Amino acid sequence: MKGDPESEWKGAPPIPVIENIHKKVYEAASIPPEALDMSTWHTCGTTHCRGGWVVHLAGEAGYALERFHNTLLAAQLIYSASGYEINPCRFYDNNELALADMKRLAEGSE
Numbered sequence: 001m002k003g004d005p006e007s008e009w010k011g012a013p014p015i016p017v018i019e020n021i022h023k024k025v026y027e028a029a030s031i032p033p034e035a036l037d038m039s040t041w042h043t044c045g046t047t048h049c050r051g052g053w054v055v056h057l058a059g060e061a062g063y064a065l066e067r068f069h070n071t072l073l074a075a076q077l078i079y080s081a082s083g084y085e086i087n088p089c090r091f092y093d094n095n096e097l098a099l100a101d102m103k104r105l106a107e108g109s110e
Contacts, residue, residue: 015081029053
């Protein structure tokens with residue numbers, strides 16, 4: 001379809017990079033506390049799981065990648081392109097474990 005951003009490439013869309021990914025994901029997922037819901041990828045525009053936040057923070061490019069692959073693979077690819085090889089098991093932690101891991105990474109990247 002002409003004008004459709006996804007029609008401009010052949011195959012998978014480009015993988016976006018999130019600068020300072022650990023800090024941005026932790027901030028988004030922890031403020032307010034209801035912003036993180038590890039039980040589903042996207043609850044609404046202000047509540048996501050860890051992978052959902054990665055896709056959301058990458059903007060339309062993240063959502064295009066999610067539509068092409070799926071949320072899990074899109075989030076892994078974005079993390080990788082942003083300089084971090086995340087274990088996919090981290091996307092299935094509970095809220096407490098996920099937030100603790102995100103905080104550890106955010107504080108370690110200062």
